[in-house]
Amino acid sequence: MPSSSRSLIGVASLLAFLGAPLAALAGPGDTLAEAARARTRAAVTYDPAYVVLAYPGGDPPADRGVCSDVVVRSYRTALAVDLQERVHRDMAAHFDAYPARRLWGQRRPDPSIDHRRVPNLMRFFERQGAALPVTRDPADYRPGDVVAWNLNPDGFLPHIGIVVRAAGARGEPEVVHNIGRGPRQEAILFDYPILGHYRWFGDAAAPPPGAP
Numbered sequence: 001m002p003s004s005s006r007s008l009i010g011v012a013s014l015l016a017f018l019g020a021p022l023a024a025l026a027g028p029g030d031t032l033a034e035a036a037r038a039r040t041r042a043a044v045t046y047d048p049a050y051v052v053l054a055y056p057g058g059d060p061p062a063d064r065g066v067c068s069d070v071v072v073r074s075y076r077t078a079l080a081v082d083l084q085e086r087v088h089r090d091m092a093a094h095f096d097a098y099p100a101r102r103l104w105g106q107r108r109p110d111p112s113i114d115h116r117r118v119p120n121l122m123r124f125f126e127r128q129g130a131a132l133p134v135t136r137d138p139a140d141y142r143p144g145d146v147v148a149w150n151l152n153p154d155g156f157l158p159h160i161g162i163v164v165r166a167a168g169a170r171g172e173p174e175v176v177h178n179i180g181r182g183p184r185q186e187a188i189l190f191d192y193p194i195l196g197h198y199r200w201f202g203d204a205a206a207p208p209p210g211a212p
Contacts, residue, residue: 027144028078028201028202029142029143029145029199029201030143030144031078031079031144032074032075032078032143032144032162032201033143033162033163033164033165033176034078034164035073035074035075035078036070036074036161036162036164036176036183037164037176037185038077039070039073039176039183040182040183040184040185042062042063042182043063043182044062044063044064044065044069044178044182044183045063045064045065045182046065046178046179046180046181046182047060047064047065047066048066049064050113051064051112052112053111053112055084055088055111055112056084056085056088056111057082057084057085058111058112059072059073059084065178065183066116067118067160067161067177067178067179068116068117068118068160069116069178070161070162070177070178071083071121071161071162072115072116074176075202079201079202081201081202083115084111084115085111086115086124087114087115087120087121087124088111088114088115090124090127091109091114091120092109094127095108095109097123098114098119098120098123099119099120099123100114100117103117103119104117118148118158118159118160119158121148121160122158122195122196122198125146125196125200126196126198130198130199130200131196131197131198132145132198132199133197134194134195134196134197135197136190138166138167138171138172138173138189141163141173141189141197142163142199143163143164143166144162144163144199144201145162145163145197145198145199146160146161146162146196146197146198146199146200147160147161147162147163147189147194147196147197147198148160148194148195148196148197148198149161149191149192149193149194149195150192150193151179151192153192153193158195159177159179159192161175161176161177161178162175162176162177163189165185172189172190173187173189174186174187174189175188175189
């Protein structure tokens with residue numbers, strides 16, 4: 001057995017002895033992917049209704065949610081990153097950089113809904129320098145990557161999810177998303193036109209290779 005493999009097994013054994021999770025060996029993308037996978041074990045009814053939320057740390061009822069809530073909840077669980085707070089702070093400082101006025105006629109940020117709207121999340125990730133090229137090469141998509149799609153190529157119906165597996169049964173990455181039936185893990189990465197591809201793990205993460 002190579003010495004590097006023995007070293008890794010030794011670290012894993014020590015972590016297990018100390019009661020530390022093996023996730024400590026994983027990078028932030030794997031940790032985020034695991035949090036997204038955990039969302040599939042929650043019973044969630046798809047419900048796009050507007051809900052007044054506390055701020056920061058506000059969340060709809062645990063048994064309700066939409067596609068963006070999968071992303072928000074996964075970031076909170078895995079990385080202690082509150083996208084509600086982060087999006088609101090950025091929108092408050094740079095409101096016209098976001099599509100809220102154009103798409104929804106907003107005049108000011110709204111911390112109850114802004115982070116739950118896919119175009120706002122896309123713009124936030126772009127503004128963090130987290131945008132990556134959109135390709136059809138499965139190797140370009142890693143666990144923890146966020147992907148946004150357009151479900152209606154004849155119009156505009158944005159959707160969002162998290163890559164959780166590099167290559168599934170169909171030979172392509174699998175994602176966790178809520179398209180109306182609750183959070184599910186499925187191989188649908190290339191089923192719809194991709195609007196955006198992002199890799200962002202909070203302030204501590206280095207800018208991803210190829211980011212603009």
